[in-house]
Amino acid sequence: xxxxxxxxxxSKSFAGIQALSNVDIAVYPHQRVGLIGPNGAGxxxxxxxxxxxxxxxxxxxxxxxxxxxxxxVSQRARAGxxxxxxxxxxxxxxxxxxxxFIAERIRNGTxxxxxxxxxxxxxxxxxxxxxxxxxxxxxxxxxxQAPIETLSLGQGRLVEVGRALMTEPxxxxxxxxxxGLGSEDTAALANTLQAVQxxxxxxxxxxxxxxxxxxxxTEYSYVLDFGNMIAKGPTKEVLKEPAVRSAYLGTFExxx
Amino acid sequence: MVFATVxxxxxxxxxxxxxxxxxxxxxxxxxxxxxxxxxVFNLAFxxxxxxxxxxxxxxxxxxxxxxxxxxxxxxxxxAPAIGLILERVIFRTLRTASAVSKLVxxxxxxxxxxxxxxxxxxxxxxxxxxPTGLLxxxxxxxxxxxxxxxxxRNELVQMAVALLGALVLGALFRFTAIGLSMRAVxxxxxxxxxxxxxxxxxxxxxxxxxxxxxxxxxxLIAPRFxxxxxxxxxxxxxxxxxxxxxxxxxxxxxxxxxGLALGWVIAVxxxxxxxxxxxxxxxxxxxxxxxxxxxxxxxFGIVVLWPAIRRAREATDPMAGVDPPPPTPxxxxxxxxxxxxxxxxxxxxxxxxxxxxxxxxxxRWMFLVTQAVIMSTIYLSITVITGFAGQIxxxxxxxxxxxxxxxxxxxxxxxxxxxxxxxxxxxIAAAVGALLSIPVLRLGxxxxxxxxxxxxxxxxxxxxxxxxxxxxxxSLLQGTRVPRPELGPWDFNDDKAFLVLAVxxxxxxxxxxxxxxxxxxxxxxxxxxxxxxxxxxxxxxPAKARIAAFAISAFIAGIGGAMLSIHQENVNYGxxxxxxxxxxxxxxxxxxxxxxxxGALQAGAAFSLFPPVILNGTFLGWILRxxxxxxxxxxxxxxxxxILFGLAAVQYARHPEGMVEYGKxxxxxxxxxxxxxxxxxxxxxxxxxxxxxxxxxxxxxAQASNSQDNAHSNPNAEAES
Numbered sequence: 001x002x003x004x005x006x007x008x009x010x011s012k013s014f015a016g017i018q019a020l021s022n023v024d025i026a027v028y029p030h031q032r033v034g035l036i037g038p039n040g041a042g043x044x045x046x047x048x049x050x051x052x053x054x055x056x057x058x059x060x061x062x063x064x065x066x067x068x069x070x071x072x073v074s075q076r077a078r079a080g081x082x083x084x085x086x087x088x089x090x091x092x093x094x095x096x097x098x099x100x101f102i103a104e105r106i107r108n109g110t111x112x113x114x115x116x117x118x119x120x121x122x123x124x125x126x127x128x129x130x131x132x133x134x135x136x137x138x139x140x141x142x143x144x145q146a147p148i149e150t151l152s153l154g155q156g157r158l159v160e161v162g163r164a165l166m167t168e169p170x171x172x173x174x175x176x177x178x179x180g181l182g183s184e185d186t187a188a189l190a191n192t193l194q195a196v197q198x199x200x201x202x203x204x205x206x207x208x209x210x211x212x213x214x215x216x217x218t219e220y221s222y223v224l225d226f227g228n229m230i231a232k233g234p235t236k237e238v239l240k241e242p243a244v245r246s247a248y249l250g251t252f253e254x255x256x
Numbered sequence: 257m258v259f260a261t262v263x264x265x266x267x268x269x270x271x272x273x274x275x276x277x278x279x280x281x282x283x284x285x286x287x288x289x290x291x292x293x294x295x296v297f298n299l300a301f302x303x304x305x306x307x308x309x310x311x312x313x314x315x316x317x318x319x320x321x322x323x324x325x326x327x328x329x330x331x332x333x334x335a336p337a338i339g340l341i342l343e344r345v346i347f348r349t350l351r352t353a354s355a356v357s358k359l360v361x362x363x364x365x366x367x368x369x370x371x372x373x374x375x376x377x378x379x380x381x382x383x384x385x386x387p388t389g390l391l392x393x394x395x396x397x398x399x400x401x402x403x404x405x406x407x408x409r410n411e412l413v414q415m416a417v418a419l420l421g422a423l424v425l426g427a428l429f430r431f432t433a434i435g436l437s438m439r440a441v442x443x444x445x446x447x448x449x450x451x452x453x454x455x456x457x458x459x460x461x462x463x464x465x466x467x468x469x470x471x472x473x474x475x476l477i478a479p480r481f482x483x484x485x486x487x488x489x490x491x492x493x494x495x496x497x498x499x500x501x502x503x504x505x506x507x508x509x510x511x512x513x514x515g516l517a518l519g520w521v522i523a524v525x526x527x528x529x530x531x532x533x534x535x536x537x538x539x540x541x542x543x544x545x546x547x548x549x550x551x552x553x554x555x556f557g558i559v560v561l562w563p564a565i566r567r568a569r570e571a572t573d574p575m576a577g578v579d580p581p582p583p584t585p586x587x588x589x590x591x592x593x594x595x596x597x598x599x600x601x602x603x604x605x606x607x608x609x610x611x612x613x614x615x616x617x618x619x620r621w622m623f624l625v626t627q628a629v630i631m632s633t634i635y636l637s638i639t640v641i642t643g644f645a646g647q648i649x650x651x652x653x654x655x656x657x658x659x660x661x662x663x664x665x666x667x668x669x670x671x672x673x674x675x676x677x678x679x680x681x682x683x684i685a686a687a688v689g690a691l692l693s694i695p696v697l698r699l700g701x702x703x704x705x706x707x708x709x710x711x712x713x714x715x716x717x718x719x720x721x722x723x724x725x726x727x728x729x730x731s732l733l734q735g736t737r738v739p740r741p742e743l744g745p746w747d748f749n750d751d752k753a754f755l756v757l758a759v760x761x762x763x764x765x766x767x768x769x770x771x772x773x774x775x776x777x778x779x780x781x782x783x784x785x786x787x788x789x790x791x792x793x794x795x796x797x798p799a800k801a802r803i804a805a806f807a808i809s810a811f812i813a814g815i816g817g818a819m820l821s822i823h824q825e826n827v828n829y830g831x832x833x834x835x836x837x838x839x840x841x842x843x844x845x846x847x848x849x850x851x852x853x854x855g856a857l858q859a860g861a862a863f864s865l866f867p868p869v870i871l872n873g874t875f876l877g878w879i880l881r882x883x884x885x886x887x888x889x890x891x892x893x894x895x896x897x898x899i900l901f902g903l904a905a906v907q908y909a910r911h912p913e914g915m916v917e918y919g920k921x922x923x924x925x926x927x928x929x930x931x932x933x934x935x936x937x938x939x940x941x942x943x944x945x946x947x948x949x950x951x952x953x954x955x956x957x958a959q960a961s962n963s964q965d966n967a968h969s970n971p972n973a974e975a976e977s
Contacts, residue, residue, distance in 0.1 A: 051793075077795040089790035091783040102779045103794040111776025113804070117768050121775020160790075167794050 002065065004029045004203050005050075005171055009059035012045055019045040020227045022059070025205075027171060032197070032204045034218035034235055036211070038247055041224040043207045044086075047175055050205075051083065052076050064170065078107075082169030082202075084160040086176040090148050096159055097144040100131040103166035134162045137196050154185040158192065165196070171203045178210040186210065190217050215239055223247065268405045269527040270520050275411035277519020278418035279477045283492055284499035284511040285425060286469030291505050293441050293462035296347050296358045297702050299709075300365035302493035304467055305474030306486045307373045308335045312475045313387050313484055314379055323390055331471040338369070339467025343460045346906055353909035356648055356701035363650075364843045364905025366493075370486035371895035371902070387478035389413060414476045421472060422512055425465075429508070438462055487836050491551065494713060497706060498555035501562075522550045549717040556710035559703050560695040591931040594924065614752070622751045624864050626823055629758040632860025634816030635845050636769050636853065641809035642842065643850035644778055645802065646785030648705035651692070651712035653838030654719075655810040656817025658685040660827040661725050663818045664736045668727070674741040674822050682814035689810025693803045712835040720829055736827035748822075758819060765812055766853045772808070781805055840898065847904035849914030858916060862901070867894045 003026040012020040020042045027033045037043050048054040050061060052073045061068040068076055077083075091099055104127050105111050115121050135141045138158045143151065151159065157177055164172055174193075178186040190213055197204060208214050214221060214235060221238045223231040225247040231238050238244060283301065290298045308330045315326035342365065350358060373379065389410035398406035407415075429435035437458045440448040448455045474489065481488050499518050503510025613625050634656050641649045662681030666672035672680070696707040720726040727736050740749045748754045772778045780801050784791045788798055821827045831837075844863060849855025869875045872891040904915050911918040 053789075072797065073789075073792040074795050074797040077793050083793045085790065085793075089787045089793075091786040091790065093786070094782065098779070099783075102783050102796075105776050105779070106795045111780070113777060113808075116772050116775030116777050119771045119775075121771065121777070163790075163794060 003027060003062075004031075004064060005205070006062040007046075007050065007059065008062075010046065010049055010056060010061070011058040012042075012049055012054060013057060018227050020049070020224075023224065023227075023229050025222050027203050027205050029170070029203055030197075030201050031220060032218045033206065034214040034221035035205060035207045035224065036209060036214050036221055037224035038209065040226070041247075042227040043209075043224055044175070045227075046224065047173060047207050050173065051081065077167060080168070080170040081173060082164030082167050082171070083173040084157065084164060084175055084177060086179050088153065088156045088160065088180075090151075090156055090159060092148065094148055095145050096135070096140060096148060096151070096162075097128075097131055099148065099159055099163045100134055100166050101127060103163045104130055107167045131166065134165050137165075137199060138162050138192060153180050154189060157181070157189060161193065161196070165200065169202050171205060174204060174206045174208070176208055176210075177206070178208060178213050183212075186213055187216075193217070211239065264404060265527055266524065267402070269523040271402065271405040271407070272527075273519040273521070273523030274516070275407070275414045275519070276477070276480070276522070277516040278415045279473050279515075280492075280495045280499050280518050281512045281515025282418045282421050282469055282476070283473040283496035284503075284515040285422060285508055286466035286473070287493075287496045287500045288503060288505055288508055288511045289425075289438075289462055289466040289469070291500070293438055293459045294343065294347050294351065295355060297355060297362060298466075299359065299362040299490075299493055299497075300342075300369060301470050301496060302489040302491070303366040303369040303486060304335060304338055304470040305477070305492055306370055306484070306489035307338065307474070308471030309387065309474035309478040309489070310370075310373060310379050310484055311377065313478065314377055316388055327390065327475065331468055331475055335467045335471025336464035339463040339465075339470075340460055342467075343463035347463070348456050348459070350909045354701070356646075356705070357909040357912065359648060359702050359705055360842070360846055360908045361906050363839055364847070364902040364908075366490065366902075367840055367843055367898040368902025371898035375893060375895055375899075387481065387484050389479040390417075390475070410476075410479045417472065417476060421469060425469075425508070428465075434458065434461060487834075490836060491713075494555055494709065495551040498551050498558060501555065501558045501706075518551065518554060521554065525550055549714055552710040552713040552717070556707055556714065559699065559707045559710065591928050591935070593931050593935060594928050598924075613755075619751065622755065623823075624868055626751065626755045626758050627820070627864040628860045629755065629762050630816055630819045630823055630860075631863045632857045633758075633762050633765055633819060634813055635841065635856035635859045635863075636765055637809040637811075637813035637816065638842060638845040638859075639769060639850060639853065639856045640772070640812060641805055642846065643852070643855070644773060644785070645781040645805040645809075646701075647802070647805065648701065648708070648842070649806070649809065650705055650709040650835070650838060650842065651715065652809070652813045652841060653833040653835055654712050654715040655685045655689055655813035656820065656838075657715070657720070657827070657829055657833035658688055658810075659814030659817030659819075660738070660821035660829070660833065661720075661727075661736070662814070663821050664727065664738050664827050665724065667739050668737070673743075674739060674818070675743060678815055678818040678822070681818045682811045685814025685817070686807040686811035689813075690803050690807040693806035697799050697802055709835070712838060716835050726827075726829060736821075736829065738821045738825055738827060740822060740825060754823060758823070761815065761819060762857075765815065766857075769812075769853055777801070777804060777808075840901070843905045844901050845914075846908050847901050847915055849917035851913050852917060855914055855917060862897075866897055871896055 005025070005027040007023065007025045010020050010023045010025075011018070023042075023046060025033075025035065025046075035043055035046065045054065049056055050068075052068065052071055052075075056069060063076070063079060063081065066079075068079070071079070091102075101123050105123075108127070111121060132141065132144070135144055138161060140155065140158055140162060143155060148156070148159070161172075161174075177189055177193075181189065193204070194217070204218075206214065206218055218235045221232065221235040222229060223238060223241075223244050225243075230243050230247060231241050233241075283305065287298060287301055290296055290301075311334055312326050312330035315321040315329055316323065321329075346361065346365075347358070350361070390413045391409045398408055399412065400406040429439065437448065437453050438461070440451070440453065441455050441458045441462070446455070448458070473492065477492060478484060495518060496515070499514035500511045502514030502517065505511075613621065617625060634652070637652055637655065638649075641647050641652075659678070659681035662684055663674050663677040666677035666680060667674055692708070692711055696704050699707060740747075740754065742748060746753050746757075748757055780791070780796055784796060784798055784801050791801075792798065817833065820832055824832075827833075841859075841863075845856060845859045848858045848862065870892075871894055876887075907915050907918075913921075
C-alpha cells in the first residue's frame with residue numbers, strides 16, 4: 001500500500017539553529033499516527049512545513065503521490081489536508097453551523113460572485129444537511145445555532161474538527177488537541193475522534209506531548225528530539241524505548 | 257567638467273534637503289516613541305503639530321507675544337498636555353486593542369483636534385499671511401557657509417533645534433531612569449508592571465514627550481507653508497511614517513537617519529528629475545508635483561517592497577495572553593412583534609420622508625437629499641471593505657474620483673452618455689482597486705491602511721494633474737464639467753428625476769451588498785477577518801478574497817463618485833474626493849455602523865444633512881415653528897461635525913460595529929426582553945421557522961438584528977422540529 005503522506009529528508013533551520021534535520025515520516029490511509037517529543041523537539045516546525053506555513057530547506061513532501069512544495073496553505077487544504085489548532089482558532093461572531101457551512105461551501109466550490117448578487121449564495125438545504133450530519137457525528141447538534149463565543153474549549157476543539165471534516169480531508173492533522181483540556185475532556189475528545197474516524201475513514205497525524213493520549217489513540221508513532229528522529233515504530237513499543245523515556249523524563253538513575 | 261557640475265548639484269541638493277530632513281527626523285522620532293510605548297499608530301500626529309504651530313502663530317502674530325513665551329506655551333505646555341490627555345483618557349484603556357482599531361481612533365482624532373483648536377481659539381487660516389519662524393525675518397536672511405547653497409535663518413534654526421531634540425532624547429534614553437523604564441515598557445507593559453514600575457505613567461510620559469516633539473516639528477516646519485492649514489500637516493505625518501518605516505517603527509536611531517535620508521532623497525529628486533523630464537514631456541505632471549508626492553511614493557515603496565515590513569507582524573505583548581477574553585456577544589431571539597414594529601417604523605419613516613421631500617423640498621433641500629443618497633452609495637463601498645473584510649482603506653476617495661473623472665472624460669472627449677460612463681468608470685475603478693490590492697496583499701492591517709493612504713495622496717498630487725485624468729489646464733479654467741444624462745423620455749436635468757435615479761442606484765447597490773453579505777463572498781470575508789490561518793486551513797485563499805473585496809469596494813465607490821459628479825455637473829475633485837475628505841468618510845461610517853447597509857445610509861444622511869439640519873438650527877426651528885425662536889447659539893460651526901464624529905470614532909475599539917448600531921442593539925434587546933415577558937412567543941411561530949433551515953443560519957452580532965427574521969439561538973430548535 002502506498003503512503004498517503006510521505007515526507008522525506010525534511011530539514012529546516014532558523015538562523016543557524018537546526019530545528020529539523022533529515023526527518024522522514026510516512027502516514028498510510030486510515031492510519032492513526034502520532035508525532036511526539038518534548039517541548040522544542042521541532043514538532044510544530046514539522047507541522048508547519050507539512051502545511052506550507054514554512055518553506056523547506058531540504059526534503060520533499062508527497063501527498064497522494066504528488067509533490068506539495070510551492071503550494072500555498074489553502075491549496076494544500078483543498079488537496080485534502082485538514083487541520084486543527086493548538087491555540088484554538090475559531091471565527092468570531094458566528095455560529096457553530098456557520099463554521100461548518102463556509103468550509104462546505106469552499107469545498108464544493110459553488111460560490112460565485114454572480115450567484116451572490118442574484119441571491120443564490122445562501123446555504124442550500126443539501127449543504128446544510130451535510131453540515132448537520134457532521135454535527136450529529138460530533139454530538140454538537142444541539143449547539144448548531146450557538147454563538148461560537150459561548151462554547152467551552154473542548155466543544156471549540158470539536159467545532160475545529162467538524163470544520164476540518166467538512167473539507168473531506170484524507171489526512172487530518174491534530175495539533176496538540178489536549179492542550180488546555182483536563183484528562184476527562186481529553187478522553188472524551190479521543191473517543192469522539194475515534195468514532196468519527198471509523199465512520200469517515202481518513203488518516204490522522206497527531207502532534208502531541210500528552211503521552212497518554214498518544215498511547216491510547218495512535219497505532220504508530222514517531223519521536224522527535226532536538227530536530228532528530230530518535231525512534232519510530234508501533235506506539236506501544238516506541239514508548240518503551242529507553243531513548244524516548246530519557247528524552248521525556250531526562251536521565252537519572254534510580255536506587256543509587 | 258560635467259561630473260563636477262553634477263557633484264556640485266548633488267551637494268547642493270543634500271544641503272538643501274538637510275533642514276527639512278531634520279524636521280522629518282524629529283517627527284519620526286516622536287512617532288516611533290508613541291508607537292513603541294503604546295502601540296498606537298498615531299496618524300493624529302500631524303494634527304498635533306498643526307495645533308502647536310497654529311497656537312504659536314496666534315500668540316506671536318495676534319497677541320504680540322515674544323518668541324520664547326509663545327514657544328513655551330505652544331510646544332512645552334499645549335503639546336504635552338494634548339499628549340497626556342490622549343493617553344489618559346483614550347489610549348490607556350485600549351492598550352490591548354488591535355492596532356487597526358487604534359489607527360481608526362487616531363484618524364478620528366486627526367479630524368477632531370484641529371476643529372477643537374480652531375473653535376476654542378477662534379482660529380481661521382488667513383491666506384497670504386505666512387507663518388513666522390522662531391527668528392525675525394527668518395526667510396529673508398541667508399548664510400552660505402559652503403558657497404553652494406544659502407541657508408535661511410529658519411533653516412539653521414530648524415537644524416539646530418532638531419539636533420538638540422534628538423540629543424536630548426538620546427540622553428534621556430541612555431542615562432535616565434525614565435528612559436530605561438520606557439525601553440522596558442516598549443518590550444512589554446505587563447512585564448514592566450510585574451517589576452513594580454507603573455507602565456501607564458511611563459507611557460503617559462512618552463506620550464507627553466512625543467507630542468512635544470510633534471509640536472516642535474510643527475512650529476519649525478510651519479514657515480514652509482504660505483497659509484496655516486491643517487491639511488498641509490497631514491503631509492508631515494506621511495513623511496514621518498515613511499521615515500519611521502525605514503526603521504521598521506522600532507528603532508529610534510534608524511528613524512532619525514530615515515528622516516534625514518528622506519529630506520535628501522526629496523531634494524535630490526527635486527534637483528535632477530526636471531532634467532530627466534526634459535527628454536520626456538509626458539513625465540511633466542509627475543515632476544511638477546514630485547516634492548509633494550515623493551513622501552508618498554517612498555512610503556508606498558517601503559511598505560510594499562521592503563521585505564522586513566512584509567514580514568512584520570503587529571507589535572504584540574508577550575504576555576497578551578493573560579488578558580481576559582472580550583465579553584461574549586449574545587444573540588437574542590427577536591420577538592415577532594419587534595420585527596414587525598421595526599419594519600413598520602422603517603417603511604413609514606421612508607414613506608413620510610420621501611413624501612415630504614417630493615412635495616415640499618425646494619431646490620436647496622432637493623440638492624442635499626440627493627447628495628445624501630449618493631454619499632450613501634459611496635459609503636456602501638466602505639461597508640464592503642471595512643465592515644465585511646475588516647480592512648482599513650484610506651483611498652476610497654481616489655476610487656470615487658476615478659468614477660467621476662471617467663464620466664467627465666467620456667462625455668468631454670467622446671460624447672459618451674454619462675449613464676454608460678458610470679459603468680465604465682466603476683469598472684476602471686474596480687480594476688485599479690484590484691491592481692492596487694495585489695502588492696499590498698501580504699501586508700498586515702495597519703500597513704495596508706498606510707499603503708492605501710500613500711496611494712490616495714499619490715493620486716491626489718500626481719494622477720489628478722494628468723490631462724487624461726483631471727483634464728489638465730483647460731479644466732483649471734472651465735472646471736471638470738459633467739453633463740446630466742437623458743434616457744428616452746426621462747431627462748435627468750430635472751432634479752426630481754435625478755433624485756429618482758440616485759435612489760434606484762442606491763437601492764440596487766444596497767440589495768447587492770446585502771446579498772453579498774449573506775452569500776459566499778460575504779461569509780468568506782467575515783471568516784477571513786476573524787482568523788486568517790483558520791480560513792486558509794479550509795481552503796480559502798486570502799489573496800483572492802481580498803482582491804475581490806477591493807475590486808467590489810472600488811466598483812461601488814466608482815459608481816458613487818460618478819453619480820456625485822453628474823449630480824453636481826462637475827467633478828469638483830478638491831471638494832469631493834481629496835484624501836482628507838476620504839478620511840472623514842471612514843470616520844463617519846465607522847462611528848455610525850460599518851457593518852450594516854443602514855449604517856451607510858445613516859452616514860450618508862449625516863454627511864450632507866447633519867450640518868444644515870442640526871448645526872444650523874433648522875430642525876429646532878421646525879420644532880419651535882418659527883425661525884426667529886432659534887436660540888442665538890445657532891448656527892453652530894460646521895466644524896462640530898469633525899469633532900462629534902471624530903470623537904465618536906474613539907469608540908471603534910470597543911464597539912467595532914459602530915456607536916449607533918451598538919446603542920440600537922442594546923435598546924432593541926431591552927424592548928425585546930420586555931416583549932418576550934409580556935407576550936410569550938407562540939411555539940408555532942418558531943417551529944414554522946425551523947422548516948426553513950436557511951433562515952436560521954445567521955450571524956449573531958449586529959447583523960443578526962438586521963437580518964430577515966428571528967429564528968435562531970434556540971438550542972432546542974432541533975428537538976422541536
